[in-house]
Amino acid sequence: MGHRIGEAYRENYEGMMRTLRNEKIALALGRATASYRENLRKTLAKHPHTLALADEVRKIKETSVEHWESLLKQAMDNIAENHGQAYFARTADDARRMVAEIVGTKKLVVKSKSLTCEELDLRQHLEKIGNVVWETDLGELIVQLLDEAPMHIVVPALHVSKEDVADLFSKAMGKRVEADAETEVAAAREFLRQRFIEADVGISGANVASADTGSILIIENEGNARLVTGFPPVHVAVVGIEKLTPTLSDSFKIAEATWRYDAYSAPSYLNLISGPSKTGDIEKTTTYGAHGPKEMHVVFVDNGRSELAKDPALKEVLYCLRCGGCMYECPVFALVGGKFGYKYFIGYGAAWIAHVANLARAAPVAYTCLRCGRCTERCPVKIDTEKVISHMRSILVRGYDRFAELYTAGRDLTAGTSR
Amino acid sequence: MDRESPYVPRVLRILVENMEKSNNPLGIAGSRLSSWASGLDLPSSGQTLLYTGCEYQLIPYVLTLVEQIKKIGPFGYESDLLKLAMGLRKIGFDAASAFATLTAKDEAYYNRVMRTHAEVLKKHGVDFAYLGEQEPYSGALLYEFGFMEEFAQHAKKVSKLLKERKVTRVIVTSPHVLEAFRILYPRFVEDFDVEALHFTEVLLAGKEKVGMALRNPMEVTLHDPCHLARTLNMAEQPRQVLSQVKNVILKEVPYANKRWTTCCGAPVETLLPNLSEQLAAKRVEELASSGADTALTLCAFCLANLRRASSGRTLKVMDFAELLQMALEAQ
Numbered sequence: 001m002g003h004r005i006g007e008a009y010r011e012n013y014e015g016m017m018r019t020l021r022n023e024k025i026a027l028a029l030g031r032a033t034a035s036y037r038e039n040l041r042k043t044l045a046k047h048p049h050t051l052a053l054a055d056e057v058r059k060i061k062e063t064s065v066e067h068w069e070s071l072l073k074q075a076m077d078n079i080a081e082n083h084g085q086a087y088f089a090r091t092a093d094d095a096r097r098m099v100a101e102i103v104g105t106k107k108l109v110v111k112s113k114s115l116t117c118e119e120l121d122l123r124q125h126l127e128k129i130g131n132v133v134w135e136t137d138l139g140e141l142i143v144q145l146l147d148e149a150p151m152h153i154v155v156p157a158l159h160v161s162k163e164d165v166a167d168l169f170s171k172a173m174g175k176r177v178e179a180d181a182e183t184e185v186a187a188a189r190e191f192l193r194q195r196f197i198e199a200d201v202g203i204s205g206a207n208v209a210s211a212d213t214g215s216i217l218i219i220e221n222e223g224n225a226r227l228v229t230g231f232p233p234v235h236v237a238v239v240g241i242e243k244l245t246p247t248l249s250d251s252f253k254i255a256e257a258t259w260r261y262d263a264y265s266a267p268s269y270l271n272l273i274s275g276p277s278k279t280g281d282i283e284k285t286t287t288y289g290a291h292g293p294k295e296m297h298v299v300f301v302d303n304g305r306s307e308l309a310k311d312p313a314l315k316e317v318l319y320c321l322r323c324g325g326c327m328y329e330c331p332v333f334a335l336v337g338g339k340f341g342y343k344y345f346i347g348y349g350a351a352w353i354a355h356v357a358n359l360a361r362a363a364p365v366a367y368t369c370l371r372c373g374r375c376t377e378r379c380p381v382k383i384d385t386e387k388v389i390s391h392m393r394s395i396l397v398r399g400y401d402r403f404a405e406l407y408t409a410g411r412d413l414t415a416g417t418s419r
Numbered sequence: 420m421d422r423e424s425p426y427v428p429r430v431l432r433i434l435v436e437n438m439e440k441s442n443n444p445l446g447i448a449g450s451r452l453s454s455w456a457s458g459l460d461l462p463s464s465g466q467t468l469l470y471t472g473c474e475y476q477l478i479p480y481v482l483t484l485v486e487q488i489k490k491i492g493p494f495g496y497e498s499d500l501l502k503l504a505m506g507l508r509k510i511g512f513d514a515a516s517a518f519a520t521l522t523a524k525d526e527a528y529y530n531r532v533m534r535t536h537a538e539v540l541k542k543h544g545v546d547f548a549y550l551g552e553q554e555p556y557s558g559a560l561l562y563e564f565g566f567m568e569e570f571a572q573h574a575k576k577v578s579k580l581l582k583e584r585k586v587t588r589v590i591v592t593s594p595h596v597l598e599a600f601r602i603l604y605p606r607f608v609e610d611f612d613v614e615a616l617h618f619t620e621v622l623l624a625g626k627e628k629v630g631m632a633l634r635n636p637m638e639v640t641l642h643d644p645c646h647l648a649r650t651l652n653m654a655e656q657p658r659q660v661l662s663q664v665k666n667v668i669l670k671e672v673p674y675a676n677k678r679w680t681t682c683c684g685a686p687v688e689t690l691l692p693n694l695s696e697q698l699a700a701k702r703v704e705e706l707a708s709s710g711a712d713t714a715l716t717l718c719a720f721c722l723a724n725l726r727r728a729s730s731g732r733t734l735k736v737m738d739f740a741e742l743l744q745m746a747l748e749a750q
Contacts, residue, residue, distance in 0.1 A: 005425050013691070020697055037674065331682045331698050363426040367690055370698075371563065372645040372682035386650065393565025396426040 005360040008342075012364035015339035025151075025159040029334050032158055036328045039263035050260045054380035057257040060250045061319035061381055064242075065309050071211040071244040072300055078214025082275030083288060084296040086214075092303045092356070095238065096125045099203070102236055102297050105130035107200040110192070110232065112218070112225040113137040114205025115153055115322060116240045116301055119343050119356050122203070133203075134195050136224040138188050145172050151338035153345065154262055154324035159337055192224070202228035202293070206239045207258055207322070209298075210251040215274040216243075216298065217255050219267045226271055235293040237273070241305050242318040254321065261323035261380045304355030313391040317351040319381040326375035326383075332368060341365055346375060347385040350392045359396065366392040430488060430689055431564050438573065442555045443473050445480045449552035452476040455530035456549055459537060465548030468581075469540065470589040470615075472557040472596035474719040475533040479525035481688070482723060489692050532722070535740045536592045536618060542747050543625045547590055555580065559595040562603055563686070571607040574599070578608045588614045590621050592740070594647035594718050601651065617647075618740070619656040619717070631746035632665035639742065640670050640709035642702070642725060643680035644718035654678060657717055657739060664746045670711040681705055684728075685720035699728035707734045715739045 019025050044050055064071060076086035089095035099122060103109060109131050111123060123133045123144070135144040142157035143150050145168050150156030157165075166179035169187050177187045204225055206216035216237050218225045229235050245251045259267045277292030288294050309315050327333045330346045338345050342361040344352035347369030354362035369389045376385050437446035452473045461469070540547065558573035581589070591597045600615035616624075641657060648654040654677035661667050675681045684698025703725060706714040714729075716722050717739045725736040 009428075016691075016694065020694065329679075331684070331701070332694065334701070335694065335697055359426055367428055367564075368687060368694070370645075370682045370684070370686040372686070373649040374645070374679065374681070377649065377678055390562070390565065390567075394567045395565075397424050397565045397567075 005363060008360040009364045012339070012342070012361075012368070016336040016368070019159075019336040019339045022159075024161055025337060026335060028159050028161065029337055032152075032155065033328045033334060036263055036325075040261070040325070043260060043263055043265050046265060047260060050257065053253060054257050054261070057254050057321070058319060058381040060245060060254060064245050064250075065315060065318045067246075068241050068244055068306070068309060071246060072241055074211040075209055075214055075244055075298075076300070078211065079275070079296075079298050080214075082214050082296075083278070084214065084275040084298060087297065087299045089299055089301045089303070092120050092301075095120050095299055095301045095303065096122060098299050099236055099238065100126065100129055102234065103131060103201050103203075107131045108195065108198055109133040109201045109203060110136050110196055110199040110228050111140075111203045112205070112220070112228040113140050113156070114203070114238060115344075116205050116238050117203065118150065119303065120238070120301070122238065134192065136192050136196070136222075136228055138185065138222060138224075141188060141192070142168065145169075149338060149343075152324060152327055153322055196227045196231045199232040201234045201236060202230075202232040203236045203238065204229050206237050206243055208245055208251040208254045209239050209243045209300075210245050210248040212246060213248045213274055215248060215251070215272055217251050218271040218273070219255055219259050219269075220271065221264075221268040223269060226269055229271060229273055230277075230292045233289065233293055234295045234297070235273070235276075236297045236299065238299050238301060240301050240303075242309075242320075244300075257380050258321040258323050261321065261325045261378075263325075308351065308355045311391075314351045314388060316381075316383050317348050317388060319383060320348070321380060323380060325378045325380070326385075329374040329378045331372065331374070332370060340368055347371070348375065348383050348388050351388050354392065354395070362392065363396050366396060427565075428690055431566075434560065434564075434689070435566055435569055438556070438558070438561060438569065443477065444556065444560050445477055445484065447473075447477065447480055449554070453549075453551040453554065455533040456537065456551065459534070459549075461537070461547070461549040461551075463548060463551055463553075464584055465546070466586060467547045467588045467590065468584075468586050469537060469547040469549050470557075470591050470596060470600075471533055471536075471549075471554065472559070472591065472593050472599075473554065474593045474595070475529045475722075477556075478529045478719050478723045479522065481720075482522075482525060482727070485688050485692050485695075488689055529719070529723075532719075532738045532741060533592070535738065535744045539740050539743045539747065540590065540618070540621065543622055543629050544627050545590070545621055545625065550580075550584070553580070557593075557596045557599040559593075559599045559603075562599070563595075570603070574604050574607045574611075578604060578611050578613070581613050586613060588616065590616050590618060592618045592717075592719075594644045594651060594653075595720075598646050598650055617651075617653060617656065619653070619660050622660050622743075623656060628663075629747070630665075630750055631663060631743060632749055633667060633742075633746050634749045636666045636668060637713065637742075638668045638670050638711040639713045639715050640672055640706055640711040641676065641739075642672075642683065642706055642714050642716040642721055642736075643677055644716060644721050645680060645682050647717060648677055648680050652678075654680075657715075660739075660743070661715075664743070667742070667746070668711075670709045672705050672709045675705050683716075683721040683724045685718075685724040688720075688724060695724065696728065699724045703728045703732060703734055703736075706736075707732070713737055713742075715742055 079086040087098050126133050135141045139156035152158040163179045165184050166177050169177040207219045208217040276288045276296040277290045278288050279290040280286050332340045341349045342353050350362045350366040371386050371389050373386050434444040555577050558570050561570035597617050604611045681702050683702050684695040688695040713735045729736045
């Protein structure tokens with residue numbers, strides 16, 4: 001076991017050091033941070049109610065995570081009522097198997113950005129069993145062509161310059177693509193358009209899922225998620241159970257806080273999907289698969305989340321909205337980007353990694369965090385990273401069992417801050 | 420023993436072992452850690468203590484240790500150099516030879532900074548005792564790295580000592596010690612009732628106003644230590660003290676000040692020295708962007724990390740207390 005942990009430490013360290021030496025990445029991260037902060041300042045000034053909204057969202061998330069089991073049941077029932085199909089995957093293996101069964105083999109799959117799919121290595125798995133899978137988010141497409149892991153949860157190719165994108169696209173598309181953002185976006189559009197049309201299956205994640213209506217919400221700007229979820233005959237949504245929310249109105253609040261802290265007044269698109277495409281225009285007979293997918297599948301994924309929800313000190317990481325704001329405030333992230341993490345990034349990510357992957361992968365991340373607390377300043381739901389890291393480290397020192405014993409016997413030993 | 424947990428970087432286990440054997444993470448003799456106070460004639464007992472937590476005094480040893488760790492590799496995990504890491508365990512117990520490379524200049528400087536705090540307090544009419552050789556480390560590092568049971572034990576030991584010495588109040592010169600006494604000890608030790616005050620709080624509460632003025636106008640910026648500004652919510656106290664010093668012009672770092680301050684990188688200096696250096700270099704750039712040519716800080720670890728990163732640059736990094744001393748001497 002020591003060997004595996006040593007390897008995890010070494011891999012993590014080497015990734016960080018490679019990035020640390022890359023000045024282009026530091027420059028790109030610096031520019032992204034400056035523009036994020038300026039945009040956020042403007043959008044918060046324009047929508048001052050956001051701060052109170054964020055507090056309300058924290059409370060909604062607390063209740064939702066507490067009651068995930070009943071929300072899951074309700075959501076699955078409502079999806080079925082909407083003529084969609086709902087599944088519950090206890091483990092990553094279950095999730096991969098369920099999606100693989102829906103997709104089959106020798107299929108063309110288009111995918112929109114999803115951290116949960118990333119966690120499951122879903123694209124790689126579907127490719128392995130004989131499918132062709134294309135990422136359609138521009139950043140994800142770049143990362144896929146580079147055969148790398150994403151550098152940021154919202155901006156996966158944050159670290160790649162337009163010159164590098166031009167070279168990459170030229171090679172992949174078999175024609176010269178100039179190093180100019182507009183040309184590159186056009187090239188990606190042209191490259192993907194036919195694939196959207198021909199695709200057998202579209203796979204997406206979801207930002208929120210509301211139990212009372214069986215709906216999922218997907219926030220996006222590019223318009224690729226609308227095509228992924230609207231064009232192919234089959235849509236599969238892969239959704240972590242922490243995304244469940246009691247009501248659709250709560251879901252809208254969560255969605256608004258999410259895009260606002262990603263520094264948007266409003267996103268270009270908010271997709272609300274509650275079932276397969278249908279029409280009743282001929283004799284009021286409901287017929288499925290009008291213009292959109294005939295089949296809609298929602299795979300809810302646990303993969304360690306329910307265990308995380310039981311841990312009083314760590315469960316708050318499940319409140320994360322994935323707005324990405326914290327990453328612009330993390331001093332380590334500013335130097336090494338997504339190399340400070342493993343699928344999930346920066347300090348609080350260590351708790352995610354421990355549960356969705358393993359302690360060996362979580363250890364270097366937990367011991368790289370500075371516990372400086374600036375991420376918490378930014379976080380709309382105030383995830384207390386100082387506390388999370390204290391708790392994670394004590395778990396690494398003692399192991400889960402011993403810590404649980406200490407924790408229940410005594411006081412909240414790791415309540416980190418005065419906030 | 421569970422501190423042999425394979426998940427924990429080896430370097431940390433060495434620090435923890437030293438703590439048990441000698442009450443401080445580097446295993447340095449108390450006589451060396453208290454030498455800064457020689458000649459000050461501080462009483463060794465009293466209700467109010469100046470509690471240094473040994474932090475400034477340990478810095479020269481930390482700097483030496485970091486140089487050794489660079490050779491061992493990150494997190495102490497490079498397998499072929501493991502033997503060296505194990506050899507490092509000896510450091511704590513054979514300080515004289517292991518720290519042969521210790522620079523006398525560093526030792527003199529950090530001891531002087533500690534002494535400066537005491538002198539500034541005295542000039543403000545504050546009376547206090549100092550435990551000298553018997554002053555234990557606060558244990559902050561044990562908590563920081565997740566050794567909760569060891570921290571609890573240590574905190575109880577320190578608390579017992581303070582009780583025996585009838586101490587009711589401590590003046591501290593470190594955000595980490597303040598956090599330990601104000602937030603953590605009450606959680607780990609039953610009936611912990613020692614009041615902890617930060618250096619700046621004591622100066623602000625002083626009844627007699629002491630004139631502080633620099634000879635010439637000086638532009639300074641503040642590097643807020645993370646735990647002081649955020650965890651302890653004390654960004655204003657240093658600024659209030661500075662506002663009482665004539666001829667000081669405070670120029671804030673754009674954006675990254677007060678609760679938005681940027682970490683200096685010191686928390687990972689023993690685990691990831693390369694990363695720590697880069698973090699410090701970046702923070703020095705930010706501090707310089709304030710337009711001031713001097714940056715002040717209020718934490719031994721911030722001071723050491725930022726000083727190292729600023730060497731060869733125009734920005735000068737000083738301890739907050741050093742500036743106050745200058746302002747008092749100019750009177």
